[in-house]
Amino acid sequence: MQDGSETAPEVLRLDRITRTFPGVTALKDFSFTLRAGEVHVLLGENGAGKSTLISVVSGVLPPSSGEIRLDGRPVSFDSVAAAGRAGISAIYQEFSLIPELTVAQNIFLGRERRRRFGLAHGEMRREAARILADLGFDVDPDARISTLSRARQQMVEIAKGLREDQRVIIFDEPTASLTDSESERLFQLIARLRDRGVGVIYITHRMAEIERLADRVTIMRDGLHIATVGREMPQREMIALMAGRDVSQLYPDLPGSPGEEVLRVENLSGPGLRDVSLSLRAGEILGIAGLVGCGKGDIGRAVVGLTRPSAGRILFRGKDIARMPLAARMRAGIYYLPSDRKTEGLVMGQGARFNVSIRAGNAEGAGHAGFVSARRERGMARRVTGRVDLRPADTERAMLFFSGGNQQKVLFAKALSGDLRLLILDEPTVGVDVNARAAIYRLIADLAAEGVAVLLISSELSEITHLSNRVQIMCEGRISPPLSGDAITDQNVLSHMFPTRPAAGGYPGK
Amino acid sequence: MELLQRIFLRIGVLPFLMLLAICIFGFISGQFLSERNLLNVARQASYLVMASLGQFLVLLVAGIDLSVGTITAASSVASAMTMIALGQALPEAVWLAIPAGMLAGVLVAMALGAVNGIGVSLLNVQPFMMTLGMTSVGFGLALFATSGMPVMGLPEAFGQSFGYGTILGLPLPICVALVLAGLTGLVLGHTGYGRHLYAIGGNARAARLSGISVRRLTFSAYVLGAALCGVTGVMLTARMSSGEANIGATLPLETIAACVIGGVSLNGGTGRVWGVVLGALFITLVQNGMNLARVDSYLQMVVIGLILILAIIADNIRSRMLNARR
Numbered sequence: 001m002q003d004g005s006e007t008a009p010e011v012l013r014l015d016r017i018t019r020t021f022p023g024v025t026a027l028k029d030f031s032f033t034l035r036a037g038e039v040h041v042l043l044g045e046n047g048a049g050k051s052t053l054i055s056v057v058s059g060v061l062p063p064s065s066g067e068i069r070l071d072g073r074p075v076s077f078d079s080v081a082a083a084g085r086a087g088i089s090a091i092y093q094e095f096s097l098i099p100e101l102t103v104a105q106n107i108f109l110g111r112e113r114r115r116r117f118g119l120a121h122g123e124m125r126r127e128a129a130r131i132l133a134d135l136g137f138d139v140d141p142d143a144r145i146s147t148l149s150r151a152r153q154q155m156v157e158i159a160k161g162l163r164e165d166q167r168v169i170i171f172d173e174p175t176a177s178l179t180d181s182e183s184e185r186l187f188q189l190i191a192r193l194r195d196r197g198v199g200v201i202y203i204t205h206r207m208a209e210i211e212r213l214a215d216r217v218t219i220m221r222d223g224l225h226i227a228t229v230g231r232e233m234p235q236r237e238m239i240a241l242m243a244g245r246d247v248s249q250l251y252p253d254l255p256g257s258p259g260e261e262v263l264r265v266e267n268l269s270g271p272g273l274r275d276v277s278l279s280l281r282a283g284e285i286l287g288i289a290g291l292v293g294c295g296k297g298d299i300g301r302a303v304v305g306l307t308r309p310s311a312g313r314i315l316f317r318g319k320d321i322a323r324m325p326l327a328a329r330m331r332a333g334i335y336y337l338p339s340d341r342k343t344e345g346l347v348m349g350q351g352a353r354f355n356v357s358i359r360a361g362n363a364e365g366a367g368h369a370g371f372v373s374a375r376r377e378r379g380m381a382r383r384v385t386g387r388v389d390l391r392p393a394d395t396e397r398a399m400l401f402f403s404g405g406n407q408q409k410v411l412f413a414k415a416l417s418g419d420l421r422l423l424i425l426d427e428p429t430v431g432v433d434v435n436a437r438a439a440i441y442r443l444i445a446d447l448a449a450e451g452v453a454v455l456l457i458s459s460e461l462s463e464i465t466h467l468s469n470r471v472q473i474m475c476e477g478r479i480s481p482p483l484s485g486d487a488i489t490d491q492n493v494l495s496h497m498f499p500t501r502p503a504a505g506g507y508p509g510k
Numbered sequence: 511m512e513l514l515q516r517i518f519l520r521i522g523v524l525p526f527l528m529l530l531a532i533c534i535f536g537f538i539s540g541q542f543l544s545e546r547n548l549l550n551v552a553r554q555a556s557y558l559v560m561a562s563l564g565q566f567l568v569l570l571v572a573g574i575d576l577s578v579g580t581i582t583a584a585s586s587v588a589s590a591m592t593m594i595a596l597g598q599a600l601p602e603a604v605w606l607a608i609p610a611g612m613l614a615g616v617l618v619a620m621a622l623g624a625v626n627g628i629g630v631s632l633l634n635v636q637p638f639m640m641t642l643g644m645t646s647v648g649f650g651l652a653l654f655a656t657s658g659m660p661v662m663g664l665p666e667a668f669g670q671s672f673g674y675g676t677i678l679g680l681p682l683p684i685c686v687a688l689v690l691a692g693l694t695g696l697v698l699g700h701t702g703y704g705r706h707l708y709a710i711g712g713n714a715r716a717a718r719l720s721g722i723s724v725r726r727l728t729f730s731a732y733v734l735g736a737a738l739c740g741v742t743g744v745m746l747t748a749r750m751s752s753g754e755a756n757i758g759a760t761l762p763l764e765t766i767a768a769c770v771i772g773g774v775s776l777n778g779g780t781g782r783v784w785g786v787v788l789g790a791l792f793i794t795l796v797q798n799g800m801n802l803a804r805v806d807s808y809l810q811m812v813v814i815g816l817i818l819i820l821a822i823i824a825d826n827i828r829s830r831m832l833n834a835r836r
Contacts, residue, residue, distance in 0.1 A: 330720075358709050361721070
């Protein structure tokens, strides 16, 4: 048995790895060591280069320069299979399982055991059962993947990736869609792998998991290695290193004098929602937190009119708008900024002028069917993109040539290009680099100060706790009573996120 | 080389093809570049321009209209039959029968377009299948109404003015095509309605979240596109002095080719009117050049088909190059 102490041998060493893509350097002179029997957490903002790092280590992408050493020997992998044979594998958020095949068939996919005629089904089933039992996974090798819960699918994914002589295993945000009892099982498995001397690279955003699992933490930013620190470093300092600045600078002060009520949702039920009530006043930011799939995004979609509620009322400035068409709601001053800007937010092949212009209620642009004055439209586009500080300030360049942060700024500009009284933000900083993020937070606070009511829906806990006057938490379609003031803490918000049902029942689904 | 690449990325493959065609045919045939021949090409091209504008509107909202030929034929038959029926009922009122017949042609075309539009936008039938089905429906109806015979006996004034007439020395079909192209360009480039069509083709979900009523506008694109084909049918009827159920068989291929060569993407949301006009002009130019060079008419079909495929390959290369520059 080995442990992650200083004396344990190195399994993996990256020496000055650089990986470039046309126009971007995703990894710059990145050096990193992983010891046998260590859990090494990678911490970084979206776009810091974590995914590129995993891809390079697991054989998806070759490095542009630099050296990878496994157990002291230089290696280079031309495929995921080659890396797998050398004992390196990665468990991604997206599983690589075939839903219509059984657990055993998936585990042996591509390396089926054969008899003289056909496949050795019995042998593979027994072998799969043994592997699963070895790992302590309670999964039936004959079950079809599509019938399993997500947590169990993840177990199969791990069992599939693991070999007898596993050296390195990489987990990419594995708990993102697990409940906490499921996560707990995963942590136990990781501890077992560590005890067997496997080097574990673990990517997460959750500070609590660092405390729970990490031996060491490497912080990345903009493709650079910023620091490798022990788990004992205070969270605040880690976040500051990750963001490249003090977090308190990231978040602006909140305006504090809400006006009259703008939005009132009463007992709303419908797709993803069960009896949801909330109230939001002008100049106020109401944070909505919750796990993936808890229904928090569905509130926004119902309020703007993308989905029809089955029961309940949506009052906007005192008027029930539950039956009003989406365009009319937008003209009245409701704007919904979708979580997926590429598929729902922007026309990627067009420029900022086009994108801000077509918002319903934009009188100076194409928010109506009639003639559009090119001069007024250009002026409007320059004004709103200037307000959000679009960079480069080119309103004609197609959106696909802009960074994620600047694409998001254009969506804010689009919100501003017509009447704006209620701004619904669904994950406003997904895939946004840290500088654009600070700009977006400042803009949100400024808009609230001007009297816009903001519904901030986010999975980013620090965003919720730092940017909201009040917070309500969703869990399985239901909403918690609001927290406000000093009651808005990570602890309090987290405690409402998970379903409270007896843990003794174990896993849902077989 | 750098400059050529820039032109290719900005406008597409058309300028290169156009230049190539002019050089080749100008070299083979002395008549090709004569003023008379070029005017002839422009007049022939004007019909394809009108129908291609109709195809363009549908491609813009990420659809496709395979029934452009059928719609054109149905319009031709409907206008001719109406004109003849009215001419028999009121022999004195020729100038009532002519506009009434033309209107009937366009209305029948719009009705067929409306069926396409309902199928695609309301019933979610794939545009390809919907318009393919309508090709057979419209063609069958036109043949049934005429028993497969040309509808003869149109007022002579109709052919004289709309088929062979001129305005300021310019053949009338060219004038009509130019006016329609100008109107389409104005609507697409300078109205909210036009922006909304581009938005639907570019990203229908984003369009919906901008408050654009995607279904209604998609429907309208099919109806307006069909109206343009209806005008094409009426103008062709005037030129031929008869209503024909058999015209327009090659129009689906030719209009799609004209649009794609002119820089319209089959994925929707891109393209300019002048590109479509030039694309239609190019196709007619190649057909005319091949006629002058005495290329067998069956072989001409081969060439046009190959040009369409090449244009799509060039379009793919172009979008890959554009994406690589991200």
